[in-house]
Every structure is written in C-alpha cells, then in structure tokens.
Amino acid sequence: MTGFELKLEKTFPYQRPSIDRGYANQTLHLNLSNLDIAARPVTPQMKDLFIGGKGFDLWLLWNAVKPTTRWNDPENAVCIACGPLGGTPAYPGSGKSIAATISPLTGAVIDSNVGGYFGPYLKFSGFDALEIQGKSDSDLVVYVDGIDQTVQVFAATGLPDDAYGLSEALTEHFAQGKPRNISVVSAGPGAKNTFFGCLNFSWYDPKRKRARYKQAGRGGVGTVFVDKGLKALVARWDSGISVDTNSPADRERLKTVAKLHSREIVELDPKQNEMATIGTTHIVTIMNDHDLLPTHNFRFGQHREAPNLGQAVFRRLFDPGYDGCWMGCTVACSHGVRDFTPLSGPYRGRKVFVDGPEYETVAGCGSLLGIFDPHTVIELNFYCDAYGLDTISVGTATAFAMECFELGLLDTRHTGGLELYFGNRAAALEIVHQMARGEGFGRIVGQGVRRMKAVFAKEFGADPKIMADIGMESKGLEFSEYMTKESLAQQGGYGLALKGPQHDEAWLIFLDMVHNFMPTFEQKAEALHWFPMFRTWFSLCGLCKLPWNDIIPEDNKSTPEPAKVMKHVAWYAEYFSSVTGRESGPEDLIRMSEAVYNFQRVFNLRMGFGRREHDALPYRALGPVTELEYESRAERYDKQLTDTCKLDIAGKSTAEKVALLRKFREQQYETLKDAVYQRRGWSPDGIPTLATVKRLGIDFPEVVALLKTNGVTA
C-alpha cells in the first residue's frame, strides 16, 4: 500500500437521533465549495408523499437545482438515501441505497438502486439521506461516523485512484480493528474521464476478509461524484445490527412476516433460479434460447457460443460461500470470482477478487460485443468496477462503436489503430483502459452513444440516419441488455421509463413474449402502469426487488394474477406497516409510488424533457434495421406482414419488406404510448394532467405552474 495523507478540513459534531419506525427524521447536507455542513429535519410531508429512498432524493434534488442546471454545475447534488425499511437484517433484500443526481448523459434525473452497507449505516448514523452540493478543487473524503457522532471532511493526497485499492485503504484506515463497521462509496478514474461513471458501494465480507462491492451503475452518478472533487464517502456504524436497530412499530409483526419470506426463499431458491449459487447468470442461456440475448449491438438475440457465458460456466467460476450484499439476505446473489489474474492493465499478472459478473455485465461486456469468452467478461467487469465505469453503458457504447467500424462508418484512422471488430477481446479491453486514462478513441466512446453519434457524423462524416437506427440509447442513456424487437410491452418498458432504457422499471419481456400474459394494448398499458409503480416502491423503501419475484411461491400459478406475485406484494405491505406503523395494503404501495413516479416525470419536464418526443426509441429496439437482420428471422417477419398486417408481400424485395415492417411497428409503438399515457393519467403529449397531480397530492404551486406553462390545463 502506498502512503496517503488525510488532512482534516472540517468537523461537524452532531447529536444522533434515535431511529423511530424506520426513520432518523433528518437529512445531512454538505456543500463542498465552502464545507458548510448541516442536519435538516425530515418533514411529515416528505414521509407522507415521498416515503424515503429515491423519493427523498428527488425532493432534495428538486429543491437543489434549477431548470437550467447542468450536471457539472455546483448546485447539482449527489443524493444518497436508504429508506424506512432499509437496514432490516431479517427481511431479505433490505440493505439498498438509492443514489440520484442530474445525469451527464441525459440532463435529467438519474437514479440507481445499489447494495452494500452505506445506506443503512448512514441512516443508523442519524441521516435518512445525504445531499452533496458544491465542488472542491482538491480531493475530499467525507467521513460520517455514527458511533462518535461526527461528520468530518478530509483533504486527501496519495490515495489509490482505483475503487478497489481506495476502498481497501479507507476501510483499513477507519475501521479501528472492525472493518465490518465501514462502508465506502467511491468512483475511479474512468468516472472522471467518461460520462457514465458508476459508484462502488462496499460491504465487508468477514469470511473472505475483504471489502466487496456493488455498483450504482446507471447514468453517470459516479461522473458527477468525481467532478465535485469527491474521492470517497465513508460511513461507520456498529455492525451488530438487529431488527430493533430500525425501531419498528411492531417488532413481532415484523419478525413474523420476515421469517415467512426468508424461509420461503431458503426452501424454494434451490428448486428455482438458484440465486444463492449462480445469481442472475442463470438467465443467460434462457435468454439466448428465447432469442432475447442481445448479441452484436442488438442485431440478434441468439448465438451458438452463448453457452460459454452461461450458468454452467459461472457455477464453476464463482467462489462458493455466502454472498449477501446486506446482512441476513437469503437471496445472497452477489457472487464473485476468487484469484482471477487479469491479462491486461495495471493489475496484469496480479491475483484479484472480482465482484461479479451479473447477467447485465455478461451480456453487455460479452455477447453484445460478440465476445463469448467468460474470462474476458470477468476482466472487463473487474476493470469497469475498479475504474468506476458502468458495465452496461460501457458494453452498449462499445458495441455501437464496433458496429460502426464493421459498417465502415469508422476505420483505424478514427480508432487510433484499433481493429474494432465484434469479438476483438483485446480491443474491448483497450477501450476500457483508454476510458480510464482519458485517452484515445476510448475517450470518445466514454461520452456515450448519443454524443458519439454527433462526433462520428460531424468529425468522421458518418451517416447520421443509420446511426440513429442502431445507436442504442434513449433519452441519452444506453440500453440495458435485453432484446425488445419482438416484445412491444418491453419496448414500452424501455421507451417510457423515466430515466431512460433501464429495465428496473418494467421487465415485461418474458411476461409478454414468452407467457403472452398481455396480448392487447390495454393489457400492456395496464402492465406498464402497475409494474413500474410497484418496482418504484422498492427504491422508496431501501429494498431490492429480487425477493419479490425471482423466487416465487409454489402456489403462485393458481393465483388470479401470477405475474404480480400478489402473495409477496401482500407480505411487503405487511412489512411496511409493521416497520412504519402506517397501515397499508397492496394498493397503498402502488399509490405511494404513483406520487413519486409522476413527480419524477414532472421533474423531467422541468429540466426540458418529459414529453412524448423524449420517449422515442431507436428503430433497432422495434424491429430489424438491416436486410441482414430481417433475413435472419425472415419467417417471423414475413408472417407478421402477411398475417397481422394483411399485406401481399409476394415479389417484394427484402428492403421493401424492411420498410413495410418498420411502418407497422413504429405505429404500434405510438399506439402503445397513447394507451399508456391514458392509463397513467397523462396528456397525449406524455405530461401528467392537473387532475393527476392533484389526485396524487403533488400539486405544489411550482408543479401546477410548470404544467400550465407546458399547455396542460385540465
């Protein structure tokens, strides 16, 4: 370990409040420009309307920024919050932090739900949320010590740049012999030099005696973090946590429902998806078999080599043992690879422990790039984390550059000599190293797909039309890793998502395409209302969604709405009621989310987005762009043209059929938008109506004025 120095710049002593029914009832505010630190009360309105977690983040951010605020303005805030249920060790998946900021990729709010211990430790230290504004010229470490009841800011020199080395050093430094009491949040050099930097949230693994990591990946929250001059956040709390630490309203009621869910997972996970053994890698081959695994920049959904990246491989590669990213979680899906030796970069030839990969990384840094070698995926995973890069955006952006190269829109003059063909593993790794160094073609890729399209057109003379069709971004955010061409509902799940095409709002692809649970527009619209609302609720409360529907009750299939797993929804309502004392049923959970969800849509509008035009998708998300894609699934597409569209395609060329299908599918997507907007209580332009914001209690004067300014009068 190299020597480093932490010079104390500011100390803020505070009186730690007792946790009451899941809330600390205050938030922590730091301004890095002048090192002002303050604790502010949580108002009853905040709890009633915004619940916690992402809801608190949004409210703090709304009050911090102006409509003109850009991601790198000092007033932009990085907000991190847990939630009233967060930090409960008995209930599976209850340790999440939610990070939010104005995104460098989208210009609007981005939020990311992440494991690790920081959020719960922050809350137990006395703060439901942390808001960081301002900017510092020097690297700062912010230390929230809930045990000694102080917040300290240090000027840091000599700390490692990469997240792995940095978290290890700071964990050791602040642990006072108890490393499990520490959680570190950090980014890395890639976050500094790209627009899709992630944050690494640590948790200490006592069995393996090392800090482990989960990532708040999407939308560049790590980039904002580094731009502010933040090197790291550190929280310290006594890891001897029980259900009482969260001071639930009804302890016995909480223990009863927690035991039900926890035991069910222990019993059923081995019979179902084996999350505790292989994590989300179980779906790689399943997606491939159903033509849903993105390969080669979303051209295709299947590849004969995909089993090389499947669960059978990672079953052997993952280090056996307990991998819960929060205490007591029985899903425990945060697996990792021990004694991995990278072949490139600064860790070349050194043994490392790699946290991951999960499905998104396997697909994004594997099949999407035409790479079917698990060790390259693991190495890309390792360096993305160490450099503070979002593996999804890295994969999707690199895949776009690769396809542009293959199409001849770019050549080695533009890529600095890199032969950027699909499947070029060394080139993919080199792009990531260049992102971290802020050099070469990797620096351009690190700006994201939307900016790449502009750069390639303006500086390299590439055709903007084809790039608009194959550049897999919407709202400026890179797609996560599911093929949507054959699932209209999932097209809506991506295109109508508030932050951009991330699947955490609505993962409907299997329900729609494989189970055929929602054949009509109305059913799709209903699903695109209910699922985003319920999934949003997890981020309000500090929860992971995986226990809800990755392991499901054995009698679920005989329930009226199996897709919703209502038995678990009812348990979550019981969980919320028992902790907060706010008696709630399943419909109340939806209502909570609806208020926050609509508020975020209004927030987007305030930032200059949030209209119908911003819900547009690149055509590749809807159908085949090229003749090659069409011909690879010609039977499927021909059938749709003849059976559904009732067209006579005899004698038509492939190019003509591509055009006909495009016209039909684009119209389908617009019709879906109409149905969803209506179901959500929005105008035909995709803006919540006055009646909707009033019904949800978010009709603040500023909201009403904003809607009226944008032509909403009813």
Next chain:
Amino acid sequence: MIRVAGKEHPWRRGMTVADLLRESGDPQDYPVVRINDQYVSRPNFAETAIPDNAEVFLIPMIAGG
C-alpha cells in the same frame, strides 16, 4: 424413476421434457425447466431427453430484470 418438483415420476428411455410436461397434467405453461443443474428452455423441450434418476425442477420464470 425420476423426481419432478419433489415427487417421484416413472421414467422411460427417450423421455423428453415435452413428454414429461404433457404427461404431468400440470396446466402451467413452463418456459424453463432444470434437469439436475442444467437449465432447458421451452424451444428445446422436444429435443431434450431426461436421464434416469434425474431431478427435474419446473421453473415458473416470472422473474428477471
């Protein structure tokens, strides 16, 4: 003999996943099953034979994302 969702089920040579699901009478339209530690998806049900003494898990696959 094989075990299917925890219950014993007679096995015969050449029995495929599609055969098993048809015979079981289970009304659920499973997209995925697991044979021991191998996942098999619906497009491959008709061509995947189940070995004797296998443990078969019926995966509801509501999950994901």
